[in-house]
Amino acid sequence: MSARTFSDQAISVQDSSDDNQMVISFRLLLGLYAIIPLCLLLQLFDGWFWNGVLQQNLPSSPEQFLLFQVLFGTPHIVASSILLASNAEYLKVYKSKIMFMTAAIVMIFGVGSLFIPYKVLYLIAAAWTVYHVLKQQIGVGRGLYRLPDWAFYLLLWLSVTAGIFVYIGIFLKNSLDVQQLEWIKLVAGGLCVAMIGSALLCQRYATTAIGRWFLWSNVLLVLSSFYLFMQQYYFLAILVPRLVHDATAYVFYVVHDYNKHHRQPQNFIYRYAARCHLPIFIVLPIASFLLAFVLQSYGDSAVNSVTELFFGVEIRKAITVGLLGYLALMHYYTESFTWKHGSPYRRFIAFSK
Template sequence: MVAQTLPVSGQSAGMAVSFRFLLSLYGIVPICLIALGLDSWLFDHALRDALPSSPSHFLLFQVLFGTPHIVASNLLLVSHADYLKTFQRKLLGMSAFIVLFFGVGSLFIPYRVLYLISACWTVYHVLKQQHGIAKAVCRLPVWAFYLQLWLSVTAGIFTYIGIFMKNSLAPEQAALILQIATALTAALLAATWICQRHVASRLGWYFLWANTLLVVASWFVYCQQYYFLAILMPRLVHDITAYSFYATHDVNRHAGHPQNALFRLTEACRLPAVAVLPLLSFALTYWLQVHGDAAVNLILQTLFSTQVYKAATLGIVGYLALMHYYTEAFIWSAGSPLRRYIRFGRAS
């Protein structure tokens, strides 16, 4: 979810998104830093050696982080006919673009170029969400908001590249990536020190520094080669934040009066509205990761006598991720039908 500037509401009816709860998610940062310190000082890096070199190599990570909230976001749209009707032109247009650029285009565009585009979009999406939410309580001037955002995003991009492309980079390239990430992270710290004077509330000050320290901590653990932890921290903060919006929407729209077939079915099964998207998205993610490729290729082999490499885990999940990055930029903005079901707790 990429949040726009969010109005703070004092409404008590229904479920509300709590800014203090969202801030508490950043607690993963000191936990990971403490784990790194203990592992380095007491256990001779046993934890680092036991973790996979890349989070994408760890099935449990794939099932728990990243993909589930992407699946949930897409389910939220396609399970509501009124949302599909409202956004159908945008959805069809973006679907065509993804097929042409990332599908057909992959025949001509180098894989590394496509990967870098996806990586930049991923980092921008994750950090834009966190800064967009913080903007509601930080109330930074426009120039300060975008300074913080773009320094965070650029520092995050180089950290991300350093982690996920480390095996394909020459030593001098890896060193250059690290140097750039370090310089941008230092610039972000300096900018935050300058911008904090424009934050009026204590909660806003906490959010400002929480977003900065999220990037700084990811850079630091990347430098220490704890690649799993470097990705875990922003992923956990981002994903749970997104689910808090999805759950709030579902409770306020469907609890006690389900308005589509999915929630009528789950209510009949006595499943509370708040749990529908999380449980369904985790189940679908597990199926896609474990059985998706085989199932899709069975269909392709039966109908067309052909198979596609990672048809589900790369093709379908990749499509859903790109659609998620695109749609979350506008479905929660002012005037969107989804925003009618979102309320916010007080920011004081």
């Protein structure tokens, strides 16, 4: 979801004649940031009492745990795709944009991979990932801290740039020499200091307590990730922003689907769920988690077996890199406009403090 999605104009609570309409509570969204002190306490306890056992046994990134990907990485991307693809009216509205972006992804990451260095493509994907994650979180709180444009974008770009350097330092650390890694740490640290300064400058625009809490929670999201990166707790450094981001997205998806389908199911998924007497709240999470598990666990081997049987060709990671990579990039793109004020999605979203 993009920052423009949650501008001052878009964040106002919508009136509804339906007394059963769900609303998104900003206090609930703020509560998701509790993962920050929890991860910091884990790191401190590991150093004080557990002799670094946690650090030694955690992988260098959450993506090395299939369970992590099934729980936090892939499902919300799959859920976003299901939400878009299962509603014909949404596909009709965004068809041309989807076709354009599909062609762009094929050209850049498909054809382009033949002559563009892998690290360049990786950096593009990494920068886009960090931008997507932080723009969503900073954008969600924009209507609460009501920053002017210059202040909002100052905070956003300092956060995103610092996050990109942390991301590079974690995922490319094995291909960097000592001096390069030190420079990355130095630049990321400087950007974090600048981010703190910009937050101190901007917080005067936040006239409510919850607005200030949201502002500093987003600052702490980046600062905690940088601190855990410096302490070499790479798993926790990535877990913090990923969990907050994914959980926030699911809140929006579930509220959207409840408000859209609870009176009369509008697509085949919810019509079938109604026949099975499944609560609307669990339909999209269950569908996306199950599909993510199947694709992550069995997708590559299934595709490889079929291509070997019929064509005598071995294709590795067609699902985990090809399909899921495409869905991830498409997710970053579509979420930048599907939740904007006036979009079909937004007719089913309302907010409360």
